[in-house]
Amino acid sequence: MPSTFRRHWITKPIFRMAQHALPRLSDTEREAIEAGDVWWDADLFTGDPDWNKLLAFAPAKLSDEEQQFLDGPVEELCRMLNDWKINWEWHDLPPEVWDFLKTRKFFAMIIPKSYGGLGFSAYAHSEVIRKLSTRSICAACTAMVPNSLGPGELLLQFGTKAQQDYWLPRLARGEEIPCFGLTSPEAGSDAASMIDSGVVCRGTHDGQEVLGIRLNWHKRYITLGPIATVLGLAFKLQDPDHLIGQRDDIGITLALVPTHLPGISIGRRHLPAMHVFQNGPNWGHDVFIPMDNVIGGVDQVGKGWKMLMSALAAGRGISLPSLSAAGAAFSANMTGAYARIREQFHVAIAKFEAVQERLGRIAATAYLLDAARRMTCAALDDGHHPAVVTAIMKSQATDRMRIAVNDAMDVHGGKGIIEGPLNYLGSLYRGIPIAITVEGANIVTRALIQFGQGAIRCHPYLLKEMMALEDADRERGLDAFDQALWGHVGHSIANAGRAFGRAWTGGLFAPAPDAGAATPFYKQLSRHAAAFALAVDLSLLSLGGALKRKEMVSARFGDILSELYLASAALKRWNDEGRQEDDLPLLEYCLESSFSTIETRFDEIIGNFPLRPVAWLLRFFIQPFGRHRRGPSDRVTDKCADIITNPSAARDRLTVDLFHPTELDGSNGIALVEHAFAMTVDVQPIRDRMHAARVRDIDQAVKRGTITADEATKLKAAAEAVAAAIAVDDFAPEELTARGAASKGAVSSQATSQTRPVAAE
Ligand SMILES: Cc1cc2nc3c(=O)[nH]c(=O)nc-3n(C[C@H](O)[C@H](O)[C@H](O)COP(=O)(O)OP(=O)(O)OC[C@H]3O[C@@H](n4cnc5c(N)ncnc54)[C@H](O)[C@@H]3O)c2cc1C
Numbered sequence: 001m002p003s004t005f006r007r008h009w010i011t012k013p014i015f016r017m018a019q020h021a022l023p024r025l026s027d028t029e030r031e032a033i034e035a036g037d038v039w040w041d042a043d044l045f046t047g048d049p050d051w052n053k054l055l056a057f058a059p060a061k062l063s064d065e066e067q068q069f070l071d072g073p074v075e076e077l078c079r080m081l082n083d084w085k086i087n088w089e090w091h092d093l094p095p096e097v098w099d100f101l102k103t104r105k106f107f108a109m110i111i112p113k114s115y116g117g118l119g120f121s122a123y124a125h126s127e128v129i130r131k132l133s134t135r136s137i138c139a140a141c142t143a144m145v146p147n148s149l150g151p152g153e154l155l156l157q158f159g160t161k162a163q164q165d166y167w168l169p170r171l172a173r174g175e176e177i178p179c180f181g182l183t184s185p186e187a188g189s190d191a192a193s194m195i196d197s198g199v200v201c202r203g204t205h206d207g208q209e210v211l212g213i214r215l216n217w218h219k220r221y222i223t224l225g226p227i228a229t230v231l232g233l234a235f236k237l238q239d240p241d242h243l244i245g246q247r248d249d250i251g252i253t254l255a256l257v258p259t260h261l262p263g264i265s266i267g268r269r270h271l272p273a274m275h276v277f278q279n280g281p282n283w284g285h286d287v288f289i290p291m292d293n294v295i296g297g298v299d300q301v302g303k304g305w306k307m308l309m310s311a312l313a314a315g316r317g318i319s320l321p322s323l324s325a326a327g328a329a330f331s332a333n334m335t336g337a338y339a340r341i342r343e344q345f346h347v348a349i350a351k352f353e354a355v356q357e358r359l360g361r362i363a364a365t366a367y368l369l370d371a372a373r374r375m376t377c378a379a380l381d382d383g384h385h386p387a388v389v390t391a392i393m394k395s396q397a398t399d400r401m402r403i404a405v406n407d408a409m410d411v412h413g414g415k416g417i418i419e420g421p422l423n424y425l426g427s428l429y430r431g432i433p434i435a436i437t438v439e440g441a442n443i444v445t446r447a448l449i450q451f452g453q454g455a456i457r458c459h460p461y462l463l464k465e466m467m468a469l470e471d472a473d474r475e476r477g478l479d480a481f482d483q484a485l486w487g488h489v490g491h492s493i494a495n496a497g498r499a500f501g502r503a504w505t506g507g508l509f510a511p512a513p514d515a516g517a518a519t520p521f522y523k524q525l526s527r528h529a530a531a532f533a534l535a536v537d538l539s540l541l542s543l544g545g546a547l548k549r550k551e552m553v554s555a556r557f558g559d560i561l562s563e564l565y566l567a568s569a570a571l572k573r574w575n576d577e578g579r580q581e582d583d584l585p586l587l588e589y590c591l592e593s594s595f596s597t598i599e600t601r602f603d604e605i606i607g608n609f610p611l612r613p614v615a616w617l618l619r620f621f622i623q624p625f626g627r628h629r630r631g632p633s634d635r636v637t638d639k640c641a642d643i644i645t646n647p648s649a650a651r652d653r654l655t656v657d658l659f660h661p662t663e664l665d666g667s668n669g670i671a672l673v674e675h676a677f678a679m680t681v682d683v684q685p686i687r688d689r690m691h692a693a694r695v696r697d698i699d700q701a702v703k704r705g706t707i708t709a710d711e712a713t714k715l716k717a718a719a720e721a722v723a724a725a726i727a728v729d730d731f732a733p734e735e736l737t738a739r740g741a742a743s744k745g746a747v748s749s750q751a752t753s754q755t756r757p758v759a760a761e
Contacts, residue, residue, distance in 0.1 A: 011482040018481075018544075019469050025456075027251075028192045031306040036313030036387030038458050039379050044564045045458040047495040047533025051513045051522055054568055059576040060378040066124035070657070073104040074131050078659040082667065083136040084421040091276045093139060101139075102174025107146040110153060115168035122314070122380035126322040126373060127657065133326035134658045137431040140323055141277040145223045146171065148315035149308070149439065151178040151232040151256055151295075158254075158296040158307050167230070167256065179228035181219035181282065182308065189444045191234070192305060198253060200239040203288035211243060212290040213255065220281040223438075226269050227278050231257045234308065237301055244291075244298055252304035254295045263287035273430040309387065312439065317376045317390030320435050324397035325369040326658070327428050331408035332366040333655040334424060334670065335359060336644025337677035339411055341722045349411070350645040353634070358407040360637035363644045364589035365404040366654050369397050371573035371590075372566050388454040392562045395445040398435040405429050420729020422669035447551040450558030455536055455547075461488035462540065492537045499534040500621050502527035516579050518571055521591040525567055528598045531622035532560050535605065542614045553608065556601040563601075567594040582650040585639035589632040596631035603627050647681055664724070676725035679718040686711045 025033065043049040062070070080097055093101075101107060109125045111117025120128075125147060133140040146152055152171055155164055170176045187194040196217035203212050217235055225231070237253040239245060259266060259282075267281040291298050295307065339350035339359055349355050376393050379386055405428055409416040416425040436442045440449065456463050464484035471477030502510045507527030512519045536557065539547055547554055570590040574583060602623050609615035632640075643650045661671045686707055690696070693706045698715050701707045707715070 006486070007478065007482050011485055012478060014485060015469070015478055015481050018465070025466065025470070028305050029453075032309045032387070033453055033457055033463070035306055035309035036385035036390075039384045039386035039389055040375075040568060041386060041388045041392075041454060041561070041565060042458040042460070044529055044561065044568070045454070045533060045536070046460060046491075047498060047530040048511070049526070049529050049568070051511070051515075051526075051571075054572055055513060055515075055575050057375075057378060057572070058382070059572075060121070060123035060374050060381060062124055062127065063121070066120055066127070069118070069120075069124070070127055070131065073100075073106075074128055075659070077101070077104070077106070077139070078131065078135040079661070081136040081139050082421075083138070083427050084423075084667065086136060086138050087274055087276050087427065088419075092278070093142060097139065101143060105172060105174070106143045107174055107177075108152075108172035109143075109147045110156065111168050111172045112156075115164065116172035117168070121377070122318055123374070123377040126318050126377050129319055129322040130326040130329075130373075131657060131659055133323040134330045137275050137323070137427055137434075138277045140326075141223060141275065141434075144319040144323075145180070146178050148319045149311045150180040151230055153311045153315060154232060154254060154295050154307060155256075157310060158300055160297045162292075163256070163295065163297075176229045177224055177227055178230050178232060179222050179224040180232040180234075181217070181222050181225065182234045183221050184217070184219050189441055192252065194234065194236060194252075196233075196235040198235045198237045198255070200237065200241070200243045200250075200291075201288075202243075205288065205290045210290045212288055213237065213253075213294070215255075215257070215284050215287045215289065218281070218283040221270060221272075221279060222282060223277060223279045225278065225282050226266055226280040228259055228266075231259055231264075231282065232295070233257045233284075234304055244301065247302075251302035252308075253301045254304040254307055255289055255293045256295060257284070257287065257289055257293065261287050261289070272434050275427070275431055275434065310385070313385040313387035313390055314380055315390075316394045316439050317380055317386070320439060321369070321373045321376065321393040321397040323431075323435055324401035325366075325373040327401040327432075328362065328366040328369045328404040329655050330428065330658055331404045331425075332362050332644045333658055334673060335362055335408040335411050336641075336651065337673050338415065338725075340645045341673065341676045341680045341725055342415075348645075350641065353638075355411055356638050356641035357634075358411050359641035359644055360589060360632070360639075362404045362407050362411075363640040363654060364586050364593065364632070365400050367573070367583070367586040368566055368570050368590045369400060369404075370654075372397065372569040374576075375569040375572055388450065388457055388561075389565065391440065391445055391449040391453070392558075392565055394439055395442040395450065396562045396566060398432070399442055402432045402436065405432060415726060415728055418728040418730075420731070421667040422672070422727060422729050424669040424673075446558050447555040448548075450562055451554045452548060452558075454558070454561055455540065455554075459536065460491060461485075488537075492534070495530055495533045495537065496621060498530035499527075502530050503622050503624055515571070515575060517581075517584055518574055518579070518587060521567070521571060521587070524591070524595055525564060525571075528560070528595070529564055531602065532557075532564065534621055535602065535618055538614055538618060539605075539609075542611050550610070553605055556605050559601045560598050563594040563598050567591055570594075577653065580650065580653070582643070582648065583653065585636050586643065586650070586654070588636050589640050592629060592632040592636065595629040596627075599623070599627040599629050647678075669725075672721070672725040672727075676718070676721040679714075679721045683711075683715050683718045686715055 040054060077100055080100060086093055105118050108117035109120040109128060113119040129140055129144055132143055155167055171178060182191050184194050184196055198213040198215045201214050202209055203214065205212060215235060217233060233255050234252055237250040238248060239250055240248055263286050264284045265282060269280045272279050294301055336359060339355055340348050342349050350359065372393060376389060408425055409429055412425060419426050461484045465481060468477045468481035468484055471480065507523045510523040510526035512522030512526060515522060543550060567590065570587055574587045606615045606618050606623065660674060661668050664671050664675055690701045690706055695701045695704060695706055698712045702709055702712045
């Protein structure tokens with residue numbers, strides 16, 4: 001029992017004050033916070049993460065069966081896809097691809113085998129999406145939706161036995177195509193404000209009068225909506241005649257709505273950034289469904305928001321992070337190769353420092369995103385549903401893919417811009433805003449979820465304090481608050497000591513596992529974790545509920561938490577992959593860039609903190625000497641650039657399991673560049689010899705005996721391969737002006753090389 005004196009004279013006044021100061025949870029916030037669980041994010045919040053625990057966590061692994069699926073059906077599907085024709089000529093996946101997706105169970109990766117699905121792990125699911133994404137965003141998005149937030153996941157988590165038995169086998173066999181309708185024209189990010197409604201009433205279903213719901217809705221942006229046979233629908237349920245209880249307003253409810261029912265209109269199609277996966281609006285007018293169609297049955301009415309958040313908690317960590325990791329790895333693969341074969345000023349552009357700056361960043365981003373993807377999948381496969389971690393993954397992975405792909409575009413110059421079958425980047429580039437916007441647009445995710453939910457969810461005491469403050473039984477609340485508060489005080493004092501000690505000694509004595517060359521990185525992260533925990537406590541204490549509205553401050557805290565998470569993932573990857581010496585520059589780039597961002601965000605928080613005395617305290621405790629880390633050095637950047645511009649085991653580790661087409665024809669820009677890259681590397685020693693002899697012309701070099709006739713042939717073949725690889729498409733004017741020509745299959749591109757063949761040096 002807490003001491004009566006402390007409880008009465010100290011805790012009680014604070015309890016009263018805190019009831020006004022601490023952020024109050026709205027119902028939807030409470031449900032979001034209750035969804036999922038916490039994982040490594042909670043360790044980071046303690047201010048003293050246990051690194052050995054992280055390193056001991058088993059890495060994600062594929063079973064033999066999952067590997068066979070990737071090597072078999074996924075590879076076969078990739079070979080069937082022609083992204084150019086899908087987007088610009090057919091405006092849809094061709095029928096044989098739809099058929100393949102359904103019959104080979106791409107839509108049933110998360111459905112257990114007992115229901116006829118593939119029953120894959122999160123990691124296998126992620127690997128499938130990653131590989132598909134490097135071939136066709138349209139195919140990847142099509143495969144993503146039934147496996148993420150939607151009827152399948154919701155039925156698995158919340159469906160009644162009868163619903164699971166009926167729907168899951170049908171979904172697994174591809175007999176039903178699902179979609180999920182949450183977003184409406186009025187309600188986007190603030191989805192809970194939807195006006196779509198359902199009214200409990202009696203109606204006729206299959207010729208019988210039953211209890212059910214009369215629905216009216218208008219949704220938009222719904223992926224697979226135009227072809228779906230079953231719509232998972234979110235709406236607000238009312239029961240004015242009290243047919244199922246005493247409440248008028250029951251709240252957000254989820255139901256399965258077969259799309260053939262009378263009153264449903266499936267609108268026309270949206271074209272999301274010219275990616276032609278099926279997407280569109282739909283609406284319903286007085287559509288009647290029986291009560292059995294509510295996911296989870298009548299017991300789950302009004303619990304829709306919680307169900308959605310719970311489904312999002314896992315799904316958000318798989319689909320979009322996998323697409324993003326794929327985008328970064330693909331950019332590393334193609335840009336490294338292209339920068340090596342493309343010459344300007346008689347030098348491969350990979351040799352220019354300003355280009356290396358971009359190449360280095362692409363390489364490190366690819367390393368980091370895949371590290372975080374693997375670590376997050378491992379957590380999901382271990383049974384966690386870490387809602388904050390998956391929100392971090394969604395927003396950070398998609399944002400960082402944008403940086404990598406933008407860099408890739410810049411390094412490719414015109415080659416990345418001119419559209420046509422030879423262009424392998426434009427499609428990815430156009431897809432970025434989609435990934436950034438869906439499943440929680442990034443601005444709102446960064447500002448409100450990464451930290452806002454993180455602080456409440458992962459903090460060792462805050463949620464307990466908030467729950468105690470809201471306890472209807474005041475005495476019980478006060479007891480619980482007393483316990484949590486004094487635990488919190490002890491935690492804050494310990495963190496203040498840690499943060500101060502580690503900041504004033506530059507993290508020299510901060511805890512770190514024995515991790516070889518990576519040990520100093522752990523020390524710095526331990527230092528920043530302690531600073532983060534202290535800064536969070538001081539901010540919550542001084543700003544209370546106002547912190548929720550200070551989005552710029554909380555977004556910066558979100559960035560720091562994200563950096564701590566992503567940097568942990570990079571360290572874990574390096575360890576799990578056997579501490580590869582050759583990958584050290586990539587690790588160093590990731591960590592140095594994290595330290596720089598963390599220090600910058602702390603500096604910005606301190607500089608902008610509304611209560612100046614608190615800002616001074618923060619400065620004293622966590623950043624007494626200001627910012628020091630400037631990000632990765634030029635030396636490290638240069639080494640990272642080298643990794644992707646030269647074949648090596650390190651390069652292979654970075655670009656592993658991407659799809660590599662092999663046909664060297666005008667519809668396959670990837671294969672042409674990869675082929676030219678291999679040939680350019682192969683002839684490099686010959687070119688080096690010519691360079692040393694100061695002869696540029698191949699025939700001259702043969703005449704002078706610098707190279708042999710065979711070597712000359714090789715050089716010419718390499719030059720031809722490069723010419724084919726740097727070529728771009730062009731079209732006859734009438735192909736582009738004739739409206740609708742594309743859809744009739746009339747547009748055919750012709751690749752031309754507008755650049756002279758590479759001269760050997
Ligand atoms: C291609 C595509 C596919 C989609 N598929 C589906 C689907 O299958 N099912 C479905 O239900 N929905 C789907 N969506 C909808 C998607 O989830 C929404 O687009 C998304 O939630 C954002 O809503 P909005 O576009 O209306 O943007 P808005 O809500 O209007 O937001 C505009 C901007 O304001 C920012 N913002 C809003 N509120 C805040 C705040 N409080 N603080 C800071 N910033 C804020 C947002 O981050 C965003 O940057 C899809 C969307 C697209 C584009």
